[in-house]
Structure formats: structure tokens, C-alpha cells
Amino acid sequence: MIDFLNSIIVLLNFIIIPGISYGSQLALGALGVTFVYAILRFANFAHGEIMSFGAMITILFTWFFQSQNIGLGIFPTALLALPIGIIVTIILCIISDKFVFQYYRYQKSVPVVLAMVSIGVMFVINAIIRIIIGTETIKFSDGQKFIMKAKQFKVMTGLNEGLALKSSQVITILITVLLLTFTFWFLQKTKTGKSMRAFSDNEDLALLSGINPDRVVFTTWIIVGVLACVAGTLYGLDKSYKPIIYLNLVLPIFASAIVGGIGSPFGAVVGGYVIAFSEIMVTYAYKKFFVYLLPSSMEPTGLVQLLSTDYKFAVSFSILVIVLLIRPSGIFKGRVL
């Protein structure tokens, strides 16, 4: 029985908790991509850089607050800076729309052209980030690092295996739940949310019903800004901030959005968790888990690892390819917000 509990703790500690927090970050990112895709109808390659930008602004204000000795006690100061980061990210999104994307929307350009344009925006934001903050890895989480340390857990329960709970993980999960609840409530219950869904479902019909497209687009960018900044900051808080990493993050985010069914917000969230868990589960070495479960005569000799961790990113893409082959519309039929 103890062995069984131990094996469960191993899974919790190394797969489930990291999976949920990484999945939440992906889900928030994928939700942002989905909003752009459903309303503005293009694949936004700049999304990763928008996330990075939001995280950067948050970091800058975190530093400012730290230098003024303003803090939140046991919570990271970044939470205090996050609202400012969100506002600046929203401004960035709206500026990029006004100066860049709007023109092509009025021209009714094909989605590929808009995707190219978003690559241009990606380069510009990328350059701005590098010019302002450089390319170094930055750790900006402060406050209490662990809610529960592995040792504490061992003492508390008397088990062999420890269960560590980082505060950044808990914060990620809580904020994600809050934000997702709010977004879905907004889409389902408010008038603006309903008009957005109508716009995404059938643009012409929505226009005929008197929905103001500029207002819908404006609201979309606000939501995208919030989601991107929060996702970027949470990722940075959890794994330390590195400007280059966000470009690599775009791919799993796209994979999540497509796997879930592109255009479907609920699908994007589910896709985020699917991608995160498969990345972690396929590359985790299960040796420890089996050592507890199986009798000692059957103990595995190898690491019992399906793929080495080097292939973490490749996993998400293999899943994407498989889903596109078997069910091109994604897990939840996409195209409707």
C-alpha cells in the first residue's frame, strides 16, 4: 500500500503538477491564438513575441517596485506589476492593429498575407525586446518559493517520496482558472461576447445584424493582450524569463490550438493540456514509478523512457501531425467561437 502511495506521489510530483502548470501556460497562449484566428482569421506568428513583450514589461516594473521596496510579502512582486504589463501589452496589440493589421483587414487580404504580416510584426517586437532587455536569462520570482517542500511532505506523511509544490505553479493554476472562467463567462453571457461569437460564426450575417466590426476587433485585441501578457509572465515566473524561448513556444501553442480544433476556445484550452501532458509523459523516465509498483524481481533495468527529453518539442508536433491526419478539424470541431 505504501509502495502504491509512493508511486502515485512520484507521478504527481513529476508529471501531473508540472503538466497542469505547463498546460495552463500553453492553454492561455493557445486561447490568444484562437481568438485572433476566429475573429481576425489569420495565424498570428507574432503571438509568442507578444507574450514575451508582456513578460518583459512586467519584469521591468517588478524591478522598479523592488527598487522602491514595494512588495507583496510572500507573493512574488511580479503579481503587482502584472496589471501594468497587461495594460502596456494591450496598447502594443492595438498599436500593431492600427498601424499594420487594419489595412489588410480593410483590403480583405487572404489569410496567408496576414500571416506574413504577422511575421514582420514578430521581427519588430523581437528586436524591441532584445534592444530593451537583451538576451540574457532573467529570474524575477521573489517571495516565498515553495508552498510545500519535498522534505516537509516526507516528514508530514512518512512516505519515501516527497511532493514539492512551487508557489509559481499554484499561482499559475489559480490565475488560469480565474482567467478562463472570466473569458468563457464573457463570451457566453455578455452582449459584446455574444457579438464576437456571432462575428466569428458568420461575418456577413453579423454585419447585417448591426454588429460594429471595429468594436469586435478592438475587444478581441484587448482579450488577446490580457491572455498573452498573463501567459508570458506565468511562463517566465515558472521557468525564468528568456527572450529567445518564446519563439520556440509559438510552435507548441499553435499545436495546442490546432489539436483542440482551431477557432474553438474550449478546444484550445483542452489542446494546451493535451500537448503539455503528452510532452511530459512521453519524455518522462518511469523507472522510479515501476520500482515502487512492481515486485523487486520484475524491476526494470532501463530508464523506461519512450523518448529522450531532447525530443520534447518534437512530441507536440508529432501529435499535431497525427491529429491532422486522423481528424483534421481537431478534437472539438473548430471554426466557431
Added chain:
Amino acid sequence: MMKFERYEWVAITIMISLFIFVGFIQGWSVSLVILNMCIISAIMTMGVNISWGYAGVINFGVMGFLAMGGLAAVLVSYPPISESWQAGGRGLGISFALLIVLVIAVMYINKTVIQKRNRYILNSLIIFFGILIIRHFYLNATHNIEDVNPAIAGFLGGLGLPIIFSWIVGGLFAAGVAFLIGKVALGLRSDYLAIVTLGISEIVVSVLKHEEWLSRGVKNVIGLKRPVPYEIDLQNADWFINLVTYLNSSKLNNIIDVTDRQQVLNNLIIDGSGIFVKLSYAILFLIVMLIIFYFANKAQLSPWGRMMRAIRDNETAANAMGKDVVKQHLIIFVIGAAIVGVAGAMLVTLDGLFTPSGYRPLRFTFIIWIMVIVGGSGNNLGAIFGGFVIWFSWIEAAPLTTFIINQLTIGLEPTNALKLHLLDSVPYFRYLFMGLILLLILRYRPKGIIPEKVRHS
């Protein structure tokens, strides 16, 4: 044969004069280094342009095809390592044979088992257990190979042939990968296709990075044999010394003192050997570029090229006229990728080393796309022009930025924090330039600098 319009002659003149200008300002060596990379970029751009400009098939997997070309350069030119073959050759052979058996089994099941659910279950079972068995042989073999003299070898090596053959092999490798990708993904809408090809190119690069038995992985392969002479051999070759003496005879004759004269001559020979090597590369690359340019133009003007344009402009209509759109898309995707693969092999040839971790999408996929868009999709000269101009500004952005920053902050103290920070971030301004160039071109000249010619034939 094709005729150039006047503005095209202007573009060609601009390209040539840029290099002459840099040659006088920064030296001929720098100019030739930029020229070589420009030519390679132009070939990559032509490859992308063929699939995107002719047929509207998007290919964001440039990085992966380049890496395949690079792998070809290693596998063709590196001398074979017989110890590694002895250590793991048999295991690898067995695992590959098993893999083929697995694929055949899956295909057989797909053909015979009709009920969908049973087919999925059977397939997943066979694949799961098949991979478990293959892994056993495979991991043993690769482990043994990687243990052979890991400091200098640790991989299978290549065939030991002249590296120039790898340019063709690189094209074939890339074409093979492109065929597989195309079979899977070409039915998708263009923006999905962009994401999928981008992702698969990441997979290709991560395989090259981590399968050390094949490509030595992140340990890199260095010292690949050149197709052109080495500087040190040139410096000791009589004919080269005579050539340098002859070319600089007027300058040398003015120096009367013998030791001084020898000193000057030695310096000239050292400089000259570097330039000679780069020039030979440039000539080789130029030949390849012109061959590809010739055939690409020929193809574009042919009935096949006309069909491609028809498919691009109206897929439904072309389909209704009896053109096999899926097949043609696959063909052009493979051809484009093959050209990119050739460029990848040339890139590794030029560097003389293969560094899988150096393949990053920003540098090897998106920049190439900027070249295509800026140059003008659907026009081969435009593609070459885009490759030249964008690579040129990518390199020359840093000196230009330093100059501009120094001019703007001329009133500030040399130790001013803002000035120092800006000067520190000079390398990042090139991304800003690239983004701005792309956005401006897309806005004000969406067909590119040298747009596709409208043909009424």
C-alpha cells in the same frame, strides 16, 4: 532566351555595384564573404520561390531542408569510420530491417482490415510493440557507435567522396523528406501548411541534433574537405606566387630593397590566397546559381509553368480542366525543397563544418521568406535580387546602426548609460530592419521589388 527589362538591368547593376562599393570601403575579402552568402541565399530563395511563386504552395520548412543538405555534405565527404561500423553497423542494419517490416505490416493491415476501429487498435498495438523491439537493437547499436572514440569520432562518418557531390545528394535528401511531408500535409489550407512545415522542420533539426551516431549531434562535425585549394597550399605553390608577382609587378618594381620587396610580396601572397579561395567559391556557387536560374526560368515559361500558374490562380478551375492539383502540388513542393537542400549542402561546404544547433527558424526560415517577399514572388530574378539585398542588409545593418547611433548620440558623453546600452544592442537592430523592410514592402509594394511579369500567352 529571356530578355531583361530596363528596371531589371538597374537591379542587376545595383547588386554588382554594392559589392564593388564594399570592396573599396571594407576590403575585397569582406565583399567576397558577403557575396558568397548572398549567392547561397539567392539559391535558397529561388527554391522557396519556385513552390510559393509558381504554384502558391507555402513552405516554411526551409530550415529542415537546409539541415538535410548539410547532413548530405557530412555523409558524402567525411571519411568513413570503420570502427564505428564494426561496433554498431549490424545492430543498425537489423533495426532498419525491422522498421521496414513494421511499415509493411502496417500497410498490410490498412489494406486488409476494413473496420475502422479494429484497424486503429491493431495498428497501435503493432506499432507500440514493434517500436519496443526495434528500440532494443537500435539503442544498443547507437550506444556502441557513440562510444567509439567519442572525442573525435563517435559517429558513422561518411563516404569520403569529394564534397561537391553532396550538392546533388543534399538536393535528393531534401527532396526525400519533402516527399514524405508533402504526402502527409499538402492537402491542408495554406496557413495550416505553414505551421505544419515549420514544425516538421523543427523535428528534422532536433533529430539531427540528438542522433549522434548519424550527424555527431551537438558535438558538430568539423574539418570537412574543401572543393577549392587551401590557403597554405597556395602560399607555397609556385604558379600562385608567380601570378601574384605578375599582377603586382608595377608596385613591386618600385621597391628597390630586396628584403623589403620580399616582405611586401609575402603580405600580398597571404592576402591574395584568402581572396583566391573565396573567389573560387564564388565562381562555383555562381555556376550553380546560374544553372538553377536558367532551368527555373525555362520551367516557368514552359507549358508546365503555365499550368502551375493556372493552379495557383484558380485551383478549382484548373481541377475542372483535368489537372491533377494534388500531384502537381507535391511535385513542385519537392522540387523547391530540393533546391533548398542544394543550398544547404553548399552552405556547409562553405563553412567546412556542420553545426546542427545553429539551425534556427528565425535565421533560416523567416529571413529566407523575407527575401522571397521583398524580391518578388514568382520572378526568379526577383528572388535572386531579394536574396542579395536582404543578406547584404542583414550583414551591413550592424555597421550602419553603429554609425546612426553615434550620429544621434553625438551630444552625449561617451560613458552615457543610454549610449552604451544602445551600442551594446547593435546586433539586434538588424531584426528591427528586417521586420520594417518586410512590413513596408507588404504594404506599399505587395508584389515585391521586381514583380512577376504578367504573360498573355
